[in-house]
Amino acid sequence: MGIKIQLSKARENPFARSPTLNTVLMVEKFIERNSGDFNIRGFWENLPKKIMWQTYLVILDYLQSINKIAIDSEEKIAYIWSPETAAFYSKRKRVKI
Structure with a gap:
């Protein structure tokens, strides 16, 4: 519950930093390699940059x-x-109702 509040505050802040593509990819790759090992703050503290x-x-x-x-x-x-x-799901035919 706490993360939702923090994330929504970051989203509403007009002065929030806009990450570069390289930064987003760095965080994504780090999370992919260490999935489930850290909590939110732990990932942030252990990022390569x-x-x-x-x-x-x-x-x-x-x-x-x-x-x-x-x-x-x-x-x-x-x-x-x-x-x-x-x-797999992108190749499926759409179901019409």
């Missing part, structure tokens, strides 16, 4: 909104993106 907390929250919000990561009740981050599953 230091970034601002607000920027980090914006990146987490983005990755969560495109279903690449999930955050559990203990605030541990897991990488959930599966290219194989995405390819």
